[in-house]
Amino acid sequence: MSVTPSEPLLSVQELIVDYKSKRFMSKSFRALTNINIQIGRGQTLGLVGESGSGKTTLGRAVLGLAPVTGGKIFLEGSDITQATRKQRRELSRDLQVVFQDPYTSLNPALEVGDILAEPLSVQGLEPAAARKRVKELLDQVNLPADALHRLPREFSGGQRQRVAIARALALSPKLIVCDEPVSALDLTTQAKVLDLFLQIQQETGVSYLFVSHDLDVVRHISHRVAVMYHGEIVEQGAALQVTHEPQHPYTQRLLLASPVPDPDRQAQRRQARNELLRRQHEESNSVPA
Template structure:
């Protein structure tokens, strides 16, 4: 049985005026995530991929379909009913600068979910130290403020916060898109290492298929709210079933200017 099952998910947002029809952001999306697996959810801006993640987190109302976590439907749970899920489903947001409170010490940021879960102070402090070690930050980072760290270090703090309660699933919403290339690669390697050690599953939401290919076991491709294809990483990124997936592959940046020009020309040819 899969850890997370999304079946025919539909998410609609009200129109801006009385005569404006509702906007369907997600239209009949189905996918699943197994325990210890990373599923990459990729698409252009506005494709609905982030909305899928927000629906799993209960941050967006669901108009249709089902979301099952460990066999239990969760799409219509009220806020109080979702609280027990907080220790099992966590999130890492895109911007490490806005996702952390700059006025709080790292110890307070990491200790907050532990205190909310009723973990005693002594155990919480030990857990904070272990989390910092787990994400490759020195122990004295606990007493520093988030604003004192670089973007990559802040994202490590954000990952540590997401892991504080030993979740079974972490939703990574564009978790590396705000980072430079070298920092991005280190964070991806960290996520893979943590998964191998803990067995946590990831829903990895991104717009860059090259990044998704680096970390995912399976890949789902979205466009305009619909799922175009879903399969093994090797199949989707090497022999895509849909032309749009090929366009996404060619849109990924490469360091070689000549190769980049060739990719741009091939992408333009696909679009005509």
């Protein structure tokens, strides 16, 4: 299918994901309901929500790791909703992932050079070309050349996440699903890794579906933001609008729950959040049955 310049890189339309219950005769659990999102080329969509909101499930559905009950997922205009295993291997050139925990996502028995060369070898790249590409990747994520011969356990958490990012970049993908990639890092390291994501996007034009529970994080990295609550998108729009002037009560609560370094401002936020919760509780109780 031909792709027009205005066509989004990723388009998710009316997506529904149900998980079958393991208990006999029990109803299935609906994890996602009628999800609609788009990601442009070289753009980032921040997907934010609390634990259990369905944001990680949406990322997994795009990657083919969650069962799609209804709706469609298009990458560059091609329907990948029910892609076969063989088709998924071919899609790995264009679609990659960075997981939350960099240590468990890396093979602890392999040296970093072998970890980065593995996806290149699977795609049939010659050893000499693979070695050259691995060196380029280490440079791209600001890791020293001697990292080639070191094991993942020899690195800090931030450095391991850089290795995971380098592996995701190995095949020059068009879209990377980032599943809480900085939540396991301290604040200083978070900022450095987020800046690395931005730098890579500027250099390569890659797009991100960036999953996070932190509204401040997605504000820093996203062009657009979608807010998820109980498996549905309750608010979506430009990052500055959603993160500074949210319209939905749930997004407002998320914003007020975000930590800030100033104790006085943090206390004001906590008071404002409690007041918002009180008003919403009163309003819900005042609605006639």
